[in-house]
Amino acid sequence: MNDMSAPFPPRRARINDVTINLTHGAGGKAMRDLIQDVFVGAFGQPDAAAMEDQARVPLSALARHGDRLAFTTDTYVVDPLFFPGGDIGTLAVAGTVNDLAVSGARPLYLSCGVVLEEGLPVETLRRVAESMRRTAEAAGVRIVTGDTKVVERGSADKLFINTAGIGVIPAGIEISSARARPGDAVIVSGHLGDHGAAILIARKQLALEADIPSDCRPLNGLIDAMLAACPDIRCLRDATRGGVATVLNEFAQDSGVAIRIREETLPLRETVKGACEILGLDPLYLANEGKLVAVVPADAAERVIEAMRAHPDGRDAAVVGCIAERPRGAVILETGFGGERIVDMLVGEQLPRIC
């Protein structure tokens, strides 16, 4: 879409089309005008001389942030596009920012590739682009390159967005799902399952009057605060599809340890708990889009929790368990009644198109 090194020509007239048609993906004038209006309009004027096919940034500018590049991608197909607490645009920026930030990286630049269904209202695209702009601004990242494809009516469901992201990991930060050690503490950053419950309600699959907004948000600010309190965070991951249970299983398997969780310490809203009971869902598997799971050395747990609770995105952070030696690879939930059960990886499908 552009270049990061000099000013765009000023041609950002508003297009007249009300809906997306196939010419908007044909590579010619209509596509260029749509991109200029909707995307360059929202994401702002990069310091670009020309519409290049790639963004460019000096390596010296990256090296100011650390010593390793982090690179990630996610495609977003959430249904519906708009839900309480966010939309596919919020999600597409926050999700990829979070995938970078959980490596300890400072998220810097995003790409944005959209697949549009013929007939999509241009106004819908404008709203989504505006959400992306707002979320990118909140996260301190820039959307610097993109691509637009249009498919015939019925060949895609309204709008899919892919974002890829690059960031830079500061020297000395070594976060990995393979670094949990017996004795370490397990932390979650807040209430579980808000995003999953919000999507269920938005789809009217849940006959609930409850108002549960999605927790969808960039977590890089919270992670900065955590790393300031403890640069030696062992494992860190945002708990999206598959929920907290899946992240814990990944940590247990990749580190070759057991993870023990105490049920009564899990932060859970009464409304989400109630919804799960009615539907037979387990909140440990419900998707989140603004919650993370961390493993930290036991002696750092208290100061990490303190730093998290001082941040708006970690107010309900809690230590929920600890790392044990055996059984290797297993996640064990200690229930309120002194019982225990194995928490496996998600085996079936809980909710399709949750993100």
Added chain:
Amino acid sequence: MNDMSAPFPPRRARINDVTINLTHGAGGKAMRDLIQDVFVGAFGQPDAAAMEDQARVPLSALARHGDRLAFTTDTYVVDPLFFPGGDIGTLAVAGTVNDLAVSGARPLYLSCGVVLEEGLPVETLRRVAESMRRTAEAAGVRIVTGDTKVVERGSADKLFINTAGIGVIPAGIEISSARARPGDAVIVSGHLGDHGAAILIARKQLALEADIPSDCRPLNGLIDAMLAACPDIRCLRDATRGGVATVLNEFAQDSGVAIRIREETLPLRETVKGACEILGLDPLYLANEGKLVAVVPADAAERVIEAMRAHPDGRDAAVVGCIAERPRGAVILETGFGGERIVDMLVGEQLPRIC
């Protein structure tokens, strides 16, 4: 999908599923198994300790290649998935490699985000992943991170692939669509419109017996040879959607110059020419996936052409025109009969879902 720094655990059993179902996108065990089987199976064992959500690479390793990072993305929605000369996998790697290479960058790493329609044969995905592997190997790039989403039957057409790519631009290379100057020579690397014609034939929209394979291929090797012959290449772009006409218009507008093209010098296959005449298509607007347009200083044109013709991907390279001062922003075609016509940007839709 992974990390670039230590070995994957050896769990690459072949999955038994014949078709894709919603659990393959749910974030749990079925998704992990599909990724391990199809993608890690094809793209190879990265030096990774664990399935991290982001790839990581030392900035010092990037700095060996140059001084600026290039970053780009494209989503591929081509219909049909398989066509003579390639498939959506070849395209998804070659297209993004080319978007990096035309900046002069050495393409290094790709991400891969797929949207799968429920019911897609797993075997189709395996074939596409194998094409991606083969094309990445040919281009010398590695696919290091990815994402898999599954949507319900009817919510997407079989398979869409997004790739984002990062590469590094060597010091001193300054390619930009804004650098064409009066007197410069305009070069195209070979026969025009092969990809567009191949797709038309594959869709049976062209009642032709002609065998025109797509030209879909990575062009970074050819570009290396061109840069060795002339490090001061002014403009360079692969002519995909919108064809050579669109690229020339972008150069003319971004550089504020006129471009004059001589019709009889345009390299064109008789079969493609015939197909265009039958259908009323203009080969200047037909899509290519392995052809580029370059603007070089006049005194370098001969040695650039020589270097191109010595490379298998540039055997039919030709000087097709030159840069003039006026009319600024216009592309003018000199026809065989001494006439002239303006070649505008593509205004309507020529062929949907060409890439």
